[in-house]
Amino acid sequence: MNRDNAGPGQNGAAASDAVLELVGLGKDYGARTAVQAIDLVIRRGEIFGLLGPNGAGKTTTISMACGVVPPSRGTARIAGHDIRSDAFAAKRAIGLVPQDLALYDDLSPRQNLAFFGQLYGLTGAELARRIDWALGVAGLGDRAGDLVKTFSGGMKRRLNLAAGLIHQPTLLVLDEPTVGVDPQSRRHIFDSIRALQARGMTILYTSHYMEEVEELCDRVAIMDAGAVVASGTLAELRAQHGAGGLEVEIDGDGDAIAAAAAAAAPLGGTRTGAVLRFEPRPAYAPALAAIEATGAQIKRIGAQRADLETVFLALTGRGLRDA
Ligand SMILES: Nc1ncnc2c1ncn2[C@@H]1O[C@H](COP(=O)(O)OP(=O)(O)O)[C@@H](O)[C@H]1O
Ligand SMILES: [Mg+2]
Known part of the structure; x- marks a missing residue:
């Protein structure tokens, strides 16, 4: 392919393709730097893995990207919307599945999803349709009316996923979504993520399990001590940094x-x-x-x-x- 005729060139192509851009994004908590200054581009349609040990700064990074934690420096753009100057549109384009379950135990899955859907302005038949769809993705259709407090850890994780999906975001961000789940739910979550990718959703997946990232992700950034120490496809990372x-x-x-x-x-x-x-x-x-x-x-x-x-x-x- 002749790159000169293919558009604005690699940088331009990457930028127009970008669903999430982190630009010098960093966070200090008092004197402690949790995230230094991260530059990263997540492209449309990919499953991108953010891999690093506990304390590396993964949750802080995505919390800033999702507009949940204010950055100390830099910014993030989601589908072109800056989280600082265009926060409402940026937040609408993103669905966060947080590391800590964000669910109401005394409500049913259907009631939980109705609550989250209404936060995004969904009502009536459209809300009902989205709830059914999200329950289907999570494989919880047959438990839609039971109380969440009767659920296993894996079922709660799947509902947590459904809650992040209810507004059909452009970018779905999953923060360690398999911690404490049984193998069957883990398998279900993986299959769901692949199915969402197949219908065009972009996925950012954080984990400290390298096996998960290897199995699932198209590209990977490895984080350590608040910085991205390497990024690329698995093949690129192996070729550059791991001879085996x-x-x-x-x-x-x-x-x-x-x-x-x-x-x-x-x-x-x-x-x-x-x-x-x-x-x-x-x-x-x-x-x-x-x-x-x-x-x-x-x-x-x-x-x-x-x-x-x-x-x-x-x-x-x-x-x-x-x-
Ligand atoms: N609210 C906070 N206040 C102070 N320090 C924090 C806070 N949140 C995270 N940290 C610190 O920032 C660093 C990165 O944490 P985190 O982003 O949760 O890492 P990870 O998700 O990779 O395990 C850790 O040293 C953690 O203790
Ligand atoms: Mg974390």
Whole structure:
């Protein structure tokens, strides 16, 4: 494709495509900086993952983007509407599914959704139609009249999702929507998110579970200590920041394995049983040559695919799980 004739070029194309733009967005709580100054573009139709350990600043970032927390610096634009100067239109375009459940326990799902729908000015037949649709997305149609306080954690999470959808926002923001849910509800939430994407909704998904982000998201930003430390597609992040490991299985007796392990150690290899593991991946040829020079027979070589855990480790020197 000839880019010169394709429109305003990459920056212009990205801007017109942008559903959410964060522009130097940051937050201080007193002397503590929760979010430094984030620049990020979420494009129309994508599922974008914001991944980071607890305390990284994910909730603060999206709370600012949704107009719930006032920024200390920078701004955000939602579907072109600035949250500072055009807050009403910006908030209408966004649906927030908060980390902490925002539901009325003594009401039914239908009553909860009616309440949230009315906040957006929905009434009458249109409100009823939206409620039925949102209940269907959440898979709660058959429990629509029961009290929320009788629901499992997973059902409450699904209703929380429905509440964020009732005004059919352009951008749906989900903050750790699977914390404390059973596998079946988690599966349902994932399927719902994909179905919403298929009908054109843009999704911003925050999580500290890298497996979820890997499974669901088209692009990812990794956050740590209030900053985005890397962003891109999974393939880009893996290629740039995570080489993945190498496993070499030795065929032989204990002495042969010990000799191979001794040769591997200076190259970063560690031994578990008959398997020597290198992390990050070393240069293949010298590593294999060093092992074979001991006379050891190599039974199997496995290249381990880098995951986001590896990427996070490479970027921060810490694991996502223990951060
Ligand atoms: N209302 C607040 N007052 C003071 N500090 C806060 C407040 N909200 C969040 N923080 C701090 O900001 C940092 C980022 O928190 P948060 O955005 O909740 O991270 P995450 O969602 O990634 O776990 C943490 O150090 C947290 O303690
Ligand atoms: Mg959070």
